Amino acid sequence: MRINYDFGDLEAFLAVKETGSFHAAxxxxxxxxSAVTRRVQKLEDALGSQLFERTTRSLKPTLAAKRLQARAEAILEDAQETTRAMRDESVEFAHQRGAVISVATIATVVAPLLLPAIRAFRANGHTARIRFLDGSANEVAEAVVAGEADFGLCSIPMLEPLTEFVPLFDDxxxxxxxxxxxxxxxxTASLNDLGDTPLILPRRGTGNRLLIDEAIARARTPLSWxxxxxxxxxxxxxxxNGMGVALxxxxxxxxxNVATCALTAPNIARSVGLLSRLGQKDTPAVAALKTAIRSVV
Incomplete structure (x- = not known):
C-alpha cells in the first residue's frame, strides 16, 4: 500500500484537532x-475519511479523527525519537573521531620526545586516545600524505610536495x-679512528643512510661497512654484543647499554620535526599535543 501523506500532514491535523481552528493551527x-487546510485535505484524501465537520460557526472532529489522533501522535513521537537517536549517534561518532589522535613517528624519538610530551598533554587535562604509527621516515611521510596520521614526527631528506615540515631540533x-x-x-672520534673495527650502517634507502652517504662523499673519506x-x-x-660500532x-x-662519542670529520646531523599536510586544520586535541611536543624541545 502506498502512503500518500507525510509528517507535515499529521502535524497539521493534530494542530487543528488540538486548537479547534484552522486559523489557530x-x-x-x-x-x-490555506496551507494547513491543504495538508488536512491531503490527509483526508489519503485515508479516504473525513476528519472534520466544517460549518461556518464550528469545526468538529469526526470519529475518524478521534481514532487517528493517538496513532498520529505515536507516529510523530517515533519519528522524533529516531531523529534524536541518529543525531546523538552522529555526535558520539564525531566525538570519538575527535578523541583519537594518530601520530606517525620514527621510533627513535618516541622515548626522548613523544613520551614526555604526552605526559605534559595528560597533565593539562587532555584525555584523547593516541594511536602510534611507528615506522621509517618514508613511512611516516606516506602516512601523513595519505591522511592516515594527523601529523608526523620524523626526519626527511626530501620534503613531500603536499606536506609542511617544521624543524624541532638537530639530532x-x-x-x-x-x-x-x-x-x-x-x-669525540672520527671515521679514521675506527681502524679495523667492523662498521654497522643503516640500510641503503633509509633517510639516515642518505645523510651519511652524502657526508662521506663530501668528506671524500672511503668507508666500508x-x-x-x-x-x-x-x-x-x-x-x-661486541659485533662492531654503529653510526x-x-x-x-x-x-x-652502549657508549657513544661525538662524530667529527665528518659532522653529520639530521633535522627532526613536525610533518603535517598542507592546508590541514588541527583539532584542539591535535594542536594541544603539538604544543606539548614543542614545549619538550
Whole structure:
C-alpha cells in the first residue's frame, strides 16, 4: 500500500484537532491558513475519511479523527525519537573521531620526545586516545600524505610536495660503541679512528643512510661497512654484543647499554620535526599535543 501523506500532514491535523481552528493551527505551525487546510485535505484524501465537520460557526472532529489522533501522535513521537537517536549517534561518532589522535613517528624519538610530551598533554587535562604509527621516515611521510596520521614526527631528506615540515631540533649522528671498546673512553672520534673495527650502517634507502652517504662523499673519506641493518634497534643489539660500532642518531642511543662519542670529520646531523599536510586544520586535541611536543624541545 502506498502512503500518500507525510509528517507535515499529521502535524497539521493534530494542530487543528488540538486548537479547534484552522486559523489557530496555522499560527502554531507558522504557516498560512490555506496551507494547513491543504495538508488536512491531503490527509483526508489519503485515508479516504473525513476528519472534520466544517460549518461556518464550528469545526468538529469526526470519529475518524478521534481514532487517528493517538496513532498520529505515536507516529510523530517515533519519528522524533529516531531523529534524536541518529543525531546523538552522529555526535558520539564525531566525538570519538575527535578523541583519537594518530601520530606517525620514527621510533627513535618516541622515548626522548613523544613520551614526555604526552605526559605534559595528560597533565593539562587532555584525555584523547593516541594511536602510534611507528615506522621509517618514508613511512611516516606516506602516512601523513595519505591522511592516515594527523601529523608526523620524523626526519626527511626530501620534503613531500603536499606536506609542511617544521624543524624541532638537530639530532647528531654519533658513534655507538661497546662499553669495553677503546673509543668508549673518548668524547669525540672520527671515521679514521675506527681502524679495523667492523662498521654497522643503516640500510641503503633509509633517510639516515642518505645523510651519511652524502657526508662521506663530501668528506671524500672511503668507508666500508661490515653489517647493514634496517632498524636502529638491530644496530644497537649488534653493538651491545661486541659485533662492531654503529653510526646512529643520538636520540636512538639514549636508553641503550652502549657508549657513544661525538662524530667529527665528518659532522653529520639530521633535522627532526613536525610533518603535517598542507592546508590541514588541527583539532584542539591535535594542536594541544603539538604544543606539548614543542614545549619538550
Amino acid at each position: 496555522a499560527q502554531r505551525l507558522n504557516l498560512s491558513q 647528531r649522528i654519533v658513534l655507538a660503541v661497546p662499553t669495553e671498546h677503546p673509543l668508549a673512553k673518548r668524547a 661490515t653489517y647493514e641493518v634496517g632498524r636502529s634497534t638491530t644496530a644497537l643489539e649488534l653493538v651491545e 646512529l642518531p643520538q636520540s636512538a642511543t639514549r636508553s641503550a
